[in-house]
Amino acid sequence: GQSDKWVLMVTAQTPTNIAVIKYWGKRDETLILPINDSISVTLDPDHLCTTTTVAVSPSFDQDRMWLNGKEISLLGGRFQSCLRELRSRASDFEDEKRGIKIKKADWEKLNLHIASYNNFPTAAGLASSAAGLACFVFALAKLMNLKEDHSQLSAIARQGSGSACRSLYGGFVKWIMGKEENGSDSIAVQLADEKHWDDLVIVIAVVSARQKETSSTSGMQDSCKTSMLIQHRAKEVVPKRVIQMEEAIEKRDFPSFARLACADSNQFHAVCLDTSPPIFYMNDTSHKIISCVEKWNRSEESPQVAYTFDAGPNAVMIARNRKTAALLLQRLLFHFPPHSDTDLNSYVIGDKSI
């Protein structure tokens, strides 16, 4: 009938985040509970972000999703976990003008259409799942009129992809591992907002835009099963580093921030090498970038640039200010000239903040 002809839509945009203290390893695979806290910087949404439009209509006969224009299955456990959590918390919705009335219980029966776009390479180790799942949860929470705050939404996004929980906030964010078995206290909190340290400039060197060979999910499973270093890292190293990193962020202490971020990235990749079979996320170009930054930092009184690498070869560099960022680009172009065999596909430059 006439009342079935409506469509209700919400569009949201969520930036990706880059961990400076890394998450690697789960204590619960289904709920996605980590073995250590992690800290990240949320990027500026102009550069690396996901835009998601969600729609609900009585005329939709099933839940469907499109990623970058191609239909993908929503049957995976992670999408289903998020959808289940969202539907169970949905509220009544009413738009009198358009004559739309959705009762809380109706959300269980109504079908959703979800269209999501990344403005950067998917699954190339640029944390596409983080922005994607965070945006999925945030857009649906708005559509379904959820009353939950960002931290509670972060616990839902976490069940889609661990790192996604950190993309619900801008600025500097900590994902607290939590103690509860049901994951209720494994949430993201904002350490400082995007204005707190706005001198920082993030430069991303896209070393390869190809899909990575080992997914983070299976990589961290293998590390937990076979690496001895990962236990030492999670229990002894990260807890201390998290405290020091929080302090560095609070004081805008760049030298400490850079030392901690570089050391943590290197230890994460050491855990990958300590995994059997070993996981190689970085390549020769990544290693050359590290050497280049290390050499520069050592030639100055204090570090100028921090680097960090996720589950792929692309370099994320954090310069202490715009001037340093310009010098960094100059150095990168000198060492990796376009059209050479270590050609970097592109440089993404942006403020850290949203």
Ligand code: 2P0
């Ligand atoms: C991080 N990474 O803290 C770490 C550093 C990659 C290296 O979080 O299985 O895609 O979905 O929870 O979140 C990538 O792992 O893994 C990641 P799941 P996710 O950003």
